[in-house]
Amino acid sequence: MSEEGKFFVFVMEYYRNKKNMSGREVVALFERHNIWELAKQSYFLWHCESPEHFVREIDDNILREGV
Numbered sequence: 234m235s236e237e238g239k240f241f242v243f244v245m246e247y248y249r250n251k252k253n254m255s256g257r258e259v260v261a262l263f264e265r266h267n268i269w270e271l272a273k274q275s276y277f278l279w280h281c282e283s284p285e286h287f288v289r290e291i292d293d294n295i296l297r298e299g300v
Contacts, residue, residue, distance in 0.1 A: 237273075237276055240272075240276065240279075240280060241269070241272055244272055244279065244284075244287055245259050245260070245263065247284045247287075247288070248287075248288055248291060251284075251288050252288075262295070266294060266295050266298050268291055268294065268295075271290070271291070271294055272287075275287065275290065
């Protein structure tokens with residue numbers, strides 16, 4: 234698995250644990266709100282910053298789009 238792939242798994246697992254969600258719920262949420270693309274675009278920034286930053290950015294993106 235690529236380094237980016239490993240990081241995307243980390244993002245998903247960190248978000249899942251932070252929000253007390255199942256893996257399936259997170260995958261569905263990420264797909265519905267195109268979070269995978271956001272993660273690709275933000276990889277270098279998210280990789281260097283606190284995980285709390287990407288959780289906040291994911292939540293902001295979801296709120297902008299509406300649940």
